[in-house]
Amino acid sequence: MKLRVHVTPRRGVLDPQGAAVKGGLTNLGFDGIGEVRVGKVIDLTLASTVDAEAALALGRDMARKLLANETVEDFEVEVLG
Amino acid sequence: MKLRVHVTPRRGVLDPQGAAVKGGLTNLGFDGIGEVRVGKVIDLTLASTVDAEAALALGRDMARKLLANETVEDFEVEVLG
Amino acid sequence: MSTIAPRPGDPEINDALVREHGLSDDEYASVLRILGREPTYTELGVFSVMWSEHCSYKTSRIHLKTFPTDGPRVLQGPGENAGVIGIGDGLGICFKMESHNHPSFIEPYQGAATGVGGILRDVFTMNARPIALLNSLRFGRPEHPKTRHLVEGVVAGIAGYGNCMGVPTVGGEVAFHGCYDGNNLVNAMCVGVVEEDRIFRGIAAGPGNPVLYVGSRTGRDGIHGATMASDSFVEGEEGNRPTVQVGDPYTEKLLLEACLELMKEDSVVAIQDMGAAGLTSSSVEMAGRGGTGLRLHVDRIPRREDGMTPYECLLSESQERMLIVAAKGREDDVRQIFTKWDLEAVVVGTVTDDGMWTIVEDGVEVASIPVGPLTDEAPEYDRPRAEPADLAARQAQPELPAVGDCNEVLLQLLASPTIADKRWVWRQYDHMVRLNTLVRPGAADAAVLRVPDTEKAIAVSADCNQIHVKADPYEGAQGVIAEAARNVACVGAEPIAVTDCLNFGNPERPEVMWEFERAVTGLGDGLRALGVPVVSGNVSLYNETDATSIHPTPTIGMVGLLESRDDAVGMGLPADGGELVLLGSPRPSLGASAYAIVCHGVEQGAPPKVHWNEEKALLAVLHEGIRRRFIRAAHDAADGGLAVALAEMAITGGRNPDVGPGQGCEVNLAANPDPIARELSLFGETQGCAWAVVPTSHLADLLALSQELGCMARHCGRIGGDRIVVTDAHQTRAIDLSLAEARAAWEGGFCASVGLPQPPVRD
Amino acid sequence: MKFGIVTYPGSNCDHDAYHVVKHVLGCDATFLWHKDRDLQDVDCIILPGGFSYGDYLRCGAIARFSPITEEVARFAQHGGYVLGICNGFQVLTEAGLLPGVLRTNSQLKFICEDASLVVANGHTPWTVLCPETVVAPIAHHGGCYYADEETLGRLEGERQVVFRYAQRDGTETDEANPNGSLNNIAGITNARGNVLGMMPHPERNAESELGDASGAWIFRSIIHSFLEGTRA
């Protein structure tokens, strides 16, 4: 069972990294780029054979406890199968 | 048009951050966690109204030129719509 | 008075809203009187932040007035963004310390990082080039479930910001105590160098001059941060906090370079950073100092988000922003420099002569407040004070049984997290960038930095022993001054000025207010005795969680001057040997000591008292003795007493910590061999004492100098071997410990206590 | 001899490099602004330490697209001397002027401390005058050198590895490796030898007030090599 957790800067929270990437891309000649946000993606393999529902719950729990810092970050959990 | 680019450590390349996350989760009492890999996710809004095909190509170009370092990282581009 | 129509969409003003904004009935009555009408929502927000404890110092002001702030060297005292003390050669040292306690508890990384960002801006707005950062950190018990996370986050945040700025973090302190379980303290200090005739101030002068906004865009960050810093915590409510400010040190680095470049020219009249209460306090303070008015067009403020109201724009605490008053017609010169550094600079208003602070949104006035009353009529309280009921109990001398094995005591003390090596911390800080760090963290009681383009150097140290202050705020605070002064003297410097950061509990509790008043008086009296002024400072109140206040923690940042940078010494015992001389008369006390806490779990007793005549004689001997090359290394006795100080010198060895495996020594302390008396002389804490390392050839010189300057000096032993040996009056070995064992305890104590992986020990 | 020191937005050791070449070693020195293309006739370019573009995304990634970096690449291709220190090394790898990549330290923390380096190849223009070991402080978060096996084999085979982390006495041990770099690599050159990248900061140990001053030998070496070259 594989889980993917996306951790992204919360809406409204400054994302200096996103701004720098946007600047970099623009310098490179990529035009018309709007907002850029940079976050983390964490891919986990679960040894246990839980069902998708349980895996999602587990992922959320991990995100809340460790993977994301909810003061400044949002997260989404996805089962990759 | 929104693009999402995943940049992940290449298979076979050591991922100390993934190892640290795995250690952290195990300390927290999450058992049975196999491999953990930590990568980046970059969400971009494109102002231009290109079609999905062209957007994907654009995203790959950005990833190759800036977003990923292919010596140690792989990338995937996805159109979020 | 003009009337201002309520802005569509703004909430209606009512009692509940006024109370939510933290204004008391009396304060609100003043608002009504000043305006001659009901405030708009925007104005209510402005009064709320300007009159918050954090911005108005309403509780502390009457006490801070007692500080000595004058002196022949003072170029800028308290009241500006930072203070400046002259060091000759046409240069001044500009410095200040500030707290970021509450934000760092909620989000340790960003809270600490933005604390560093804020204090840097305070210094470079004065046109000073920052050359050093320090920090004083207080965490809860190491075993508390939150502590490790807070330690890691705070240290990483300080490192993340300071390192990226290219300003070395050269010193500080870290202590642990249960009273900080719910309120950690993060005090950051920045030190810069400024040309004495090029000091810039935040005075909005010259009606008609344009006001420019520069730096990052405004978002909804930390709205009401200032009011938050003026409130207590309730456990479990951390979720309801405003958007946390995220620091962008990269932008701040650009801002630093752009501002310093700008201030080389004459296109700028005034400059001020946007700190707590953002655009509001920066603009109001600039107008207040200038006796002018300002008219700002809030719709021109660069924003990160759509739909922000004037209220939000004015109260946002987004980081890395500055407000500049330019000379009329010079806007383009200003813009040009900021564009060079990839920053935005936008004209957002003008200086006026009507004394009004007026905010306009799309041509409509949304706030108009007379500047004078807004600043001058800010509330000021003389809050009730009462001696704490448990004061006598706090000070009662504890009856402590002897531990007996002094080796064991020494190891326990060395391994206790407050005393142990802080290498895990400062290794994460770039402490060398800019090439000025002559004495690095860990190598001495104070860091020493060369002052660029001169022969001089400065020594900097941040100190507080809150155990002593809690036991007796007046005596303890004097001790803080004495220790800070000794710390800079031990590297060869003369103490010349201080900044302070007064961290206290809830001032609405009379006992806390009593502690505050006694501590401030103690600091002031100590500084007067020394002849050293306060040039800047900061107050952080309401450090209270679930009705428990922190220990009173008045942190001091001391700056000392070395006329010749070649004079600087460290604290490590040199490999080529020498004599050990104890300077000063020990008056050891086991009350309120690390020994009592660590070995007996008892926190009780009166702290050691400062005897200023002796203390000053000690400082003079250290300073003169180092200058004349009689003293090659020195370290004062602080936490853990004379034995701990000696062990630290032995372990440290060399001038910088990466050099050499340490050096053994053997000294005789002439201690009474009775077990508890012996522990008292080894581990009792005292003011006014320091160990000095003297080449054998200069021993007589130092003893003579000490006598001449009225300082006790006793030759106790010499450097050598690979053991730390301390004998008592019967020549019995009270301590006989291998250097390796002492070193392992000291080097491993911090990480072991907090549960962190220890960095590898290098050869 | 004239040195050019590049200032990227976020560079913060540019003044340190300038100070050492100019005031300690007495050479001519000038700053090169990232938006410029004029190399001002310099003989050696230093890409200094710091956090170019905030080190956001990846250290050195964005700086590689600055106009000045393109000129530095051209200069290097013509055999000009280029020294990348710390962030400068990261820029050089990102720009493809040096092989491999610098990844986050294995302990995932920023480290600032003295590092002892053994000079693995004393026959480069950068090391001809160097003693067997030099001390140079490190100050980085992403200094873990990595290259694929083939590249690494080539670097070792061609003796392009110039500095390795070592004990004070010069022995290479795992404990002396502060960041997890492959083969204890602290600095490498390109095949031609005119481009050197190193994570440690030799400019921080070029004056006796600040250490044993052994870092200065790297600068003295390149000055010597340049003068030899012009004489030849």
Ligand SMILES: Nc1ncnc2c1ncn2[C@@H]1O[C@H](COP(=O)(O)OP(=O)(O)O)[C@@H](O)[C@H]1O
């Ligand atoms: N937070 C910190 N940041 C940087 N350096 C620190 C910090 N804490 C301690 N240090 C350094 O570690 C050394 C020992 O600190 P400390 O134990 O507080 O010394 P002392 O008791 O002599 O004042 C000093 O050089 C100090 O500057």
Ligand SMILES: [Mg+2]
């Ligand atoms: Mg001390």
